[in-house]
Amino acid sequence: MLKVNTNTISTKNNEFIPANTSIMNTGRKNLYWISQFCGWSLFVLVNLVIISNYESVPVERIFVWIILGLIGISVTHILRAVIRKNAWLDLPLKKIIPRILIASLISGIIIYSLTTSFSILLGAFRSEEYKWISSVAGIINLSGISLVWSLIYFSLHYLESYQKAEIESLIWESAVKDFEIKTLKAQLNPHFMFNAMNSIRALIEEDPENAKVAVTKLSNILRYSLKIERTETVTLEDEVKTIKDYLDLEKIRFEERLRYRLNISADSYNVEIPPMMIQTLVENAIKHGISKRTDGGEVDLITKVETGKLLVQIRNTGHLNSQQLRSSDGFGIANTKHRLSLLFGEEASFSIKNENESTVLCEITIPIGGIKR
Known part of the structure; x- marks a missing residue:
């Protein structure tokens, strides 16, 4: 029977998973949240820097951008949950593309709507300041950001899946190699011993x-x-x-x-x-x-x-x-x-x-x- 060290790997749903799964899962979750925070923080910071080059930015509007970042983190996290729950990662590309485009548009609308509501409540903007053209531009901008987020998320997942497949292939290749070598040895030993015993048998009486x-x-x-x-x-x-x-x-x-x-x-x-x-x-x-x-x-x-x-x-x-x-x-x-x-x-x-x-x-x-x- 071919055995693989269970201290190293186990199998579940045809995937190789490290034995210390809980530790690795915790590490992945931490990395996910760090990436979320850093990504949206960078987006907010870049926009504030660009705006400040043309006009002064009141404190209220700085808070609005911070709120936008927090809303972005929340909405894309919900988008991630939808992707995982509905197993979009397992779908063929032709089915993934329309889902991601629609989900990104909806995410952009939600982020823009919530941010606009908070900005009005904080007094950073007045409702009459919002024009439909600027609203459409804002939705398109945030939908594009959501689309980029989705592309990065899917790309990282596919890269991780590829690496897992490579590791799985190497592990099984090594196991099969070890099994074949042992099998070949087993074939050799009886053949050798048969001839050796024949030599001794011929000598015992003579x-x-x-x-x-x-x-x-x-x-x-x-x-x-x-x-x-x-x-x-x-x-x-x-x-x-x-x-x-x-x-x-x-x-x-x-x-x-x-x-x-x-x-x-x-x-x-x-x-x-x-x-x-x-x-x-x-x-x-x-x-x-x-x-x-x-x-x-x-x-x-x-x-x-x-x-x-x-x-x-x-x-x-x-x-x-x-x-x-x-x-x-x-x-x-x-x-x-x-x-x-x-x-x-x-x-x-x-x-x-x-x-x-x-x-x-x-x-x-x-x-x-x-x-x-």
Whole structure:
């Protein structure tokens, strides 16, 4: 079962919500009210500055502008409640536009009407001073401000929704990646253990002393197998130790039919690689190459570091026909490519080919420190 840390996220209505939802909601509410206050205060201040450049502004009219700001905050807050209650944010754009235009016009009329009423009550203006042309202009102006407010509100919501979707996508991508890697490991371990146990079974009756050696080497491999269940990468040094134990087990089984060489550069020992990946390819080299030849053959493992990348070469006696080269089944090719892609993306590479008529060459390139998190 795929599990996600519930201390980090939970799901509700198909949205990812932080576990500390109450804290975040409080923060969003505070930010909303601060934005409301600052936005309308800026609108009032700019208008007062502009007016003061042409005429003196009585205290009564300053109060009127302050009241206008407070009314603007109240009306747009009600508009926000209408938007949320009627789920306008979930509507398609062609349905949102007419609703917002009408709501902005109504908001402008309400703000203008209430402000006008208060200004008359305060004596800042007389009713006969209001002309229908100036009233229409005032309504259009305030409706435009309400429209700008709506555009900002919708834009911020869509931006937040986009960011949530991105976070959700990244979380699930990471979870699926972890799940796939663990699944691939589970596929590898039974295959490896089956061959290892076959090697020991063949030795128990024929050569008890060598069987004891094989058991010791198998215990090392089992210990390594338990270790890799808790990590997505291991050092090349640890992998090579396991490969040597495996090859020694197979050497006891194949005797002189199997010859191997390990040429590991000193600067490659600490490079991080997917566990059991190289070992599986070595195992396949024996299974599909050496074991099919009556005279056996050789397996060479070479590693070196070049231009910030680890180059791994596995060369074995054998030959793959065109069908085998195209097929991913049975040769560890699919798993290897998939694991490299999950961990390193396009920076890693894998290839297998016939180097000549009697030699198969497998090459892997892994970026040093290039794991995709």
